[in-house]
Amino acid sequence: MAYGIMFHHFHNDFHPVGQGSLAAAQLEEMLENLQQKQTILPADEWLQRVIEGTLQADHRCLTFDDALLCQYEVALPVLQRRGLTAFWFVYSSVFFGNREWLEIYRHFRSVAFASVDHFYQAFFAATLRLLPQWQERLSSPQASGHLADFAFYSQNDRIFRYLRDELLTTALYDQLMQQLMQQQGYDPAQAARHLWMCDEQLLDLQQQGHLIGLHSFSHPTRLDRLPAAAQQQEYQRNFTHLTHLLGQSPRSMAHPCNAYNQDTLRLLREMGIQLGFRSNRLALPDRTSLEWPREDHIHLLPTAAPAA
Ligand SMILES: [Zn+2]
Structure with missing residues (x-):
């Protein structure tokens, strides 16, 4: 076809x-x-x-x-x-x-961390600091089986997207990302221009x-x-x-x-x-x-x- x-x-x-x-x-x-x-x-x-x-x-x-x-x-x-x-x-x-934050966050992940897995570790750690009771959810079959139609995602990709798209509210997700950007000294306004x-x-x-x-x-x-x-x-x-x-x-x-x-x-x-x-x-x-x-x-x- x-x-x-x-x-x-x-x-x-x-x-x-x-x-x-x-x-x-x-x-x-x-x-x-x-x-x-x-x-x-x-x-x-x-x-x-x-x-x-x-x-x-x-x-x-x-x-x-x-x-x-x-x-x-x-x-x-x-x-x-x-x-x-x-x-x-x-x-x-x-x-x-x-500003479309999805794209800015992606740029941030690319430039502020040695690899995407370094970003995921920082993000999971920030999430658990805020919501320690979510430890179990992060290692659940729902998390590791998320987006099963897309074979190219890694385990961390799936858990991150499950957290972002299914568990966290937009406000909470944004709060975590703003926190990480500040920690890393990343300026979203500058990035958005390009x-x-x-x-x-x-x-x-x-x-x-x-x-x-x-x-x-x-x-x-x-x-x-x-x-x-x-x-x-x-x-x-x-x-x-x-x-x-x-x-x-x-x-x-x-x-x-x-x-x-x-x-x-x-x-x-x-x-x-x-x-x-x-x-x-x-x-x-x-x-x-x-x-x-x-x-x-x-x-x-x-x-x-x-x-x-
Ligand atoms: Zn699109």
Whole structure:
């Protein structure tokens, strides 16, 4: 079955190495290998073929989530050299000066600790200082079996995400992270200036033939748990922002953190969105055109493991 390839982070001298991040040369090699066996379609042709129902099993497309500056500065030149276009799924809040902490925290983990496991140790220790009674929960089967669909996560990845996404309230999680950032002398305002693209860069992508699509306004990790009206607002603000900036309405989207439900699919259809992507390859028996599978680029790395 045809599917998309999902990219997130890239590194160079300026953008730090993070979990799963790619250097330009690694992307180049990955695309070279892909193109030997499969066909990477330009983004507009992929969209057209979804509408016509003419995608073939070996067809692939490239997708970049979250409007990250490292994608524009590291990955785009590689695509240009190879004459490829891609989908870029953009959440809007950061274009209005808001900070998206998920991304800032990731940057903090990458630059302030010797490895991601050093960060996890510091985070688990901070959690247990605040909530000593949680010792058992951290070593529970629920924690180590969290996100079982994503084979590339390490044990610590799973426990951390279980804590963050299931146990801690947002306020508590933020409190712990702010504490760690202060301890390490990390300045989030400084970091935020170099994490995301700006208006001109989105316009430049569009002019080069790439397609810009929806990815919600504020990138909630569990959009599926929001009431339908709040979901509507997330996507409507995202849609309005991109339509005003780009002078045309987006027709594609990707579900942030793979989180959606029937309300989401309905409101996206009502907005005229014709193509949507999930964040994994899970084969859904009654998949709609708003649920195309994607392969995480991690699975295309020769080692098939995240670079820490
Ligand atoms: Zn995202």
